[in-house]
Amino acid sequence: xxxxxxxxxxxxxxxxxxxxxxxxxxxxxxxxxxxxxxxxxxxxxxxxxxxxxxxxxxxxxxxxxxxxxxxxxxxxxxxxxxxxxxxxxxxxxxxxxxxxxxxxxxxxxxxxxxx
Numbered sequence: 001x002x003x004x005x006x007x008x009x010x011x012x013x014x015x016x017x018x019x020x021x022x023x024x025x026x027x028x029x030x031x032x033x034x035x036x037x038x039x040x041x042x043x044x045x046x047x048x049x050x051x052x053x054x055x056x057x058x059x060x061x062x063x064x065x066x067x068x069x070x071x072x073x074x075x076x077x078x079x080x081x082x083x084x085x086x087x088x089x090x091x092x093x094x095x096x097x098x099x100x101x102x103x104x105x106x107x108x109x110x111x112x113x114x115x
Contacts, residue, residue, distance in 0.1 A: 006038075015040070083114050090114070 017025065029036045048054045093107035 086114050087111055 029039050090107040090111040094104055097104045
């Protein structure tokens with residue numbers, strides 16, 4: 001019979017360490033009787049608590065709000081905000097050049113790829 005899962009909705013994330021870091025982490029995990037993944041999850045929880053996200057999650061969960069979904073929405077918004085300067089630049093080029101000119105077409109194509 002398989003052991004019960006530790007996580008409700010796991011997401012596997014590849015992570016790369018320096019070899020020395022890995023060996024030290026492996027040693028600490030062995031001494032603590034935990035897996036490296038357990039230790040990394042604890043460190044991530046500490047980091048999230050430090051930034052006020054764990055508390056938010058607990059409060060929001062009680063209120064029935066899906067905080068992970070909200071974080072995902074925030075990440076999408078941040079991605080879009082990061083692209084806006086590039087889109088604005090291409091819009092300005094398109095406004096200031098002759099339609100269908102090489103410069104106008106290049107700006108249009110860049111904007112389409114960005115979107």
